[in-house]
Amino acid sequence: xxxxxxxxxxxxxxxxxxxxxxxxxxxxxxxxxxxxxxxxxxxxxxxxxxxxxxxxxxxxxxxxxxxxxxxxxxxxxxxxxxxxxxxxxxxxxxxxxxxxxxxxxxxxxxxxxxxxxxxxxxxxxxxxxxxxxxxxxxxxxxxxxxxxxxxxxxxxxxxxxxxxxxxxxxxxxxxxxxxxxxxxxxxxxxxxxxxxxxxxxxxxxxxxxxxxxxxxxxxxxxxxxxxxxxxxxxxxxxxxxxxxxxxxxxxxxxxxxxxxxxxxxxxxxxxxxxxxxxxxxxxxxxxxxxxxxxxxxxxxxxxxxxxxxxxxxxxxxxxxxxxxxxxxxxxxxxxxxxxxxxxxxxxxxxxxxxxxxxxxxxxxxxxxxxxx
Amino acid sequence: xxxxxxxxxxxxxxxxxxxxxxxxxxxxxxxxxxxxxxxxxxxxxxxxxxxxxxxxxxxxxxxxxxxxxxxxxxxxxxxxxxxxxxxxxxxxxxxxxxxxxxxxxxxxxxxxxxxxxxxxxxxxxxxxxxxxxxxxxxxxxxxxxxxxxxxxxxxxxxxxxxxxxxxxxxxxxxxxxxxxxxxxxxxxxxxxxxxxxxxxxxxxxxxxxxxxxxxxxxxxxxxxxxxxxxxxxxxxxxxxxxxxxxxxxxxxxxxxx
Numbered sequence: 001x002x003x004x005x006x007x008x009x010x011x012x013x014x015x016x017x018x019x020x021x022x023x024x025x026x027x028x029x030x031x032x033x034x035x036x037x038x039x040x041x042x043x044x045x046x047x048x049x050x051x052x053x054x055x056x057x058x059x060x061x062x063x064x065x066x067x068x069x070x071x072x073x074x075x076x077x078x079x080x081x082x083x084x085x086x087x088x089x090x091x092x093x094x095x096x097x098x099x100x101x102x103x104x105x106x107x108x109x110x111x112x113x114x115x116x117x118x119x120x121x122x123x124x125x126x127x128x129x130x131x132x133x134x135x136x137x138x139x140x141x142x143x144x145x146x147x148x149x150x151x152x153x154x155x156x157x158x159x160x161x162x163x164x165x166x167x168x169x170x171x172x173x174x175x176x177x178x179x180x181x182x183x184x185x186x187x188x189x190x191x192x193x194x195x196x197x198x199x200x201x202x203x204x205x206x207x208x209x210x211x212x213x214x215x216x217x218x219x220x221x222x223x224x225x226x227x228x229x230x231x232x233x234x235x236x237x238x239x240x241x242x243x244x245x246x247x248x249x250x251x252x253x254x255x256x257x258x259x260x261x262x263x264x265x266x267x268x269x270x271x272x273x274x275x276x277x278x279x280x281x282x283x284x285x286x287x288x289x290x291x292x293x294x295x296x297x298x299x300x301x302x303x304x305x306x307x308x309x310x311x312x313x314x315x316x317x318x319x320x321x322x323x324x325x326x327x328x329x330x331x332x333x334x335x336x337x338x339x340x341x342x343x344x345x346x347x348x349x350x351x352x353x354x355x356x357x358x359x360x361x362x363x364x365x366x367x368x369x370x371x372x
Numbered sequence: 373x374x375x376x377x378x379x380x381x382x383x384x385x386x387x388x389x390x391x392x393x394x395x396x397x398x399x400x401x402x403x404x405x406x407x408x409x410x411x412x413x414x415x416x417x418x419x420x421x422x423x424x425x426x427x428x429x430x431x432x433x434x435x436x437x438x439x440x441x442x443x444x445x446x447x448x449x450x451x452x453x454x455x456x457x458x459x460x461x462x463x464x465x466x467x468x469x470x471x472x473x474x475x476x477x478x479x480x481x482x483x484x485x486x487x488x489x490x491x492x493x494x495x496x497x498x499x500x501x502x503x504x505x506x507x508x509x510x511x512x513x514x515x516x517x518x519x520x521x522x523x524x525x526x527x528x529x530x531x532x533x534x535x536x537x538x539x540x541x542x543x544x545x546x547x548x549x550x551x552x553x554x555x556x557x558x559x560x561x562x563x564x565x566x567x568x569x570x571x572x573x574x575x576x577x578x579x580x581x582x583x584x585x586x587x588x589x590x591x592x593x594x595x596x597x598x599x600x601x602x603x604x605x606x607x608x609x610x611x612x613x614x615x616x617x618x619x620x621x622x623x624x625x626x627x628x629x
Contacts (some may be wrong), residue, residue, distance in 0.1 A: 006477030012465065017465050208461045215455040216478045217447055234461050371446045372428045 003218060015230060021196070029238040033245040036184045036323030040307070047131045050077040050094040052084045057105030059114075060110060063142055067098070072134040087285070089121055096120045096131055101274050108146060113366050127295045129307035142187050170255075170338045177250050182333035183306035185242045186326055189235040190300065201280040212294040212369045224365045228273040236262060236270040255340030264332045264346070265354050271325035274360030281367040301327040327354040375402040378561050379424060384433035388421050389619060393419040395584035403529075406556050408575030408611055409565040410608060415566040415581040418458060420429050423484055425455045425532050425565070438529045451479075454523035454531040454560075459540065460515050463581065464508035471507060472522060477525035513544035524555055531555065533564040549574050550629070561585065569605035571613065580608060587611050594598060 016022045049067060053060050069071045077092055079085055085097040099117040107114050118135065122128035171178050204210040213223065239262065246252040276293065282287035302308065303317060304326035310318065323325035328349050335341035343350065379401035393416045399406045411417045422428040424437050424532040426446030426565060435442035438452035462471045470488060476486035494500050497517055502510055510518070524531050533552075537545045549571065556562050564575070572578045579589040587609055590594060591601060592604050599607045 003478055003480065006474055010463070010470070010474050013470060014463065014465050091614050207464070208457065208459045209463055210461075211427065211459075212455070212461040212475075213478075215427055215450060215453070215457075216475070217451040217480075218478050219447075371426055372422075 011230040048094040052099040054102040055104040187328040198276035198280040253284035254337035266328040271357035275363040380433040380436040405576040408578035412565030416584040454493045454528040456523040458534040530561040572604040
């Protein structure tokens with residue numbers, strides 16, 4: 001135990017003696033939080049519309065003005081030519097073309113179903129679907145108005161309809177930042193664990209200082225523990241900074257237990273550090289390490305569910321996620337922060353994450369060779 | 373005087389793929405002696421030294437160091453030895469004092485003892501002005517002296533020195549050897565590799581390696597007598613020519629005759 005303390009002290013001395021790293025450790029989380037949380041969003045605003053109104057009646061203008069009134073749409077162009085509209089879509093000047101055929105207003109007067117045609121740029125399929133959903137929403141309101149307007153108030157008796165009233169649980173306002181922030185907190189400490197700790201060990205190999213350590217009776221687990229603890233502590237400090245920023249800059253709610261969040265993050269960090277040190281035992285140079293670590297970082301982050309729901313990934317991908325520490329922490333962070341989940345609710349995830357941490361750390365200790 | 377064997381090597385072979393770095397080595401080292409391990413670059417000295425210090429595993433053969441088998445108990449050997457790497461390998465981004473404290477701690481020395489030995493060391497080497505400086509700012513000679521002092525800080529039974537005086541000036545080399553003598557006087561066995569032949573003269577016994585084999589082992593005086601040579605250097609040139617320089621031998625012989 002005493003040996004570990006001496007080694008940990010040495011790691012801290014070295015980390016903070018490196019002026020760049022010493023500052024970056026605290027600078028990186030601040031930049032990441034302030035940049036990523038508001039920037040990465042799926043919320044759709046300002047869908048650029050091109051209107052081809054061949055009807056030019058009160059009815060068609062009413063529809064267009066409703067679209068203009070919505071925050072999602074911006075009517076950018078108005079034309080009578082379909083080729084011109086298509087060209088605008090090609091050139092990316094607009095995202096959606098709405099065609100209102102002539103007779104749109106008249107058919108309403110004759111109580112016949114009105115028809116409109118929509119073309120959407122679906123390069124980003126998610127955006128396209130969301131835009132259409134917003135449009136459908138606007139049209140539904142419009143329909144209802146047409147219906148009430150055309151019915152004699154004395155005989156006003158709408159056909160029976162199901163009225164949907166909804167409430168969004170855990171994120172009432174569908175604030176995207178609240179969804180992103182717990183995820184970004186995970187990515188933040190992932191970078192610290194992976195980059196700093198792994199490089200640290202490989203650097204000792206490159207400079208030869210590890211040889212002097214290997215010839216001492218220091219135990220393998222002592223050496224690996226001493227490499228993990230400082231970065232674990234730094235990771236948790238960064239998590240605190242991230243949480244404070246989340247609170248002050250984005251007003252994120254915190255429903256659950258902070259202690260639980262820190263406990264889970266500590267397990268998460270252990271898993272990452274174990275894997276990072278495992279990779280570094282295979283790497284001879286910092287270059288080799290970074291190249292292989294980068295692969296894991298990308299795969300772990302993109303598959304974690306921070307951007308896309310992990311539950312809708314293919315089954316094989318979900319199997320891979322069983323050993324992806326980031327996938328666990330995404331779920332845990334969101335559940336604890338937004339839903340207020342307890343240890344009891346998250347038991348399965350916490351136990352699995354702990355097992356992943358134990359496996360990676362054990363492998364790192366075993367793979368580390370004091371005698372070649 | 374009965375001599376205790378602290379290192380015993382029998383039929384040591386180390387292969388890297390098809391290359392044989394150590395080819396059937398046999399020797400013993402006695403307690404308290406200064407044992408010189410000579411050889412040209414690439415003769416296999418460092419390989420053997422790394423096996424003796426538990427950093428590398430022998431391919432075959434029996435290696436006993438400080439009473440422990442190098443294949444089975446390398447970690448127990450490590451408790452009883454000190455080691456100074458050929459390449460300077462203390463932490464450049466730590467101060468002199470921090471490095472000493474770290475290694476004292478790793479070897480499990482009590483805090484007070486670390487403190488005392490540190491002060492003694494600064495006193496002996498008149499090192500005070502460097503005590504809180506980063507090691508990277510130290511001149512090479514001082515670095516080497518410090519590395520040696522750290523290697524014997526925990527008073528091991530044996531200290532292994534791998535070309536400890538490479539690249540340092542003659543005065544520092546002399547001072548360094550004085551430190552080696554003091555260490556041996558305290559009863560610590562010194563196992564030193566070198567290719568400076570004048571240094572071989574300071575050893576109690578030397579072994580000369582060539583192409584993975586030990587080709588001679590004796591005291592410097594005895595070697596000079598056996599090979600009818602003025603210096604160990606001459607002995608070395610006579611018996612340990614690396615491959616490719618063999619054509620030199622007739623000339624050397626004729627000069628001697």
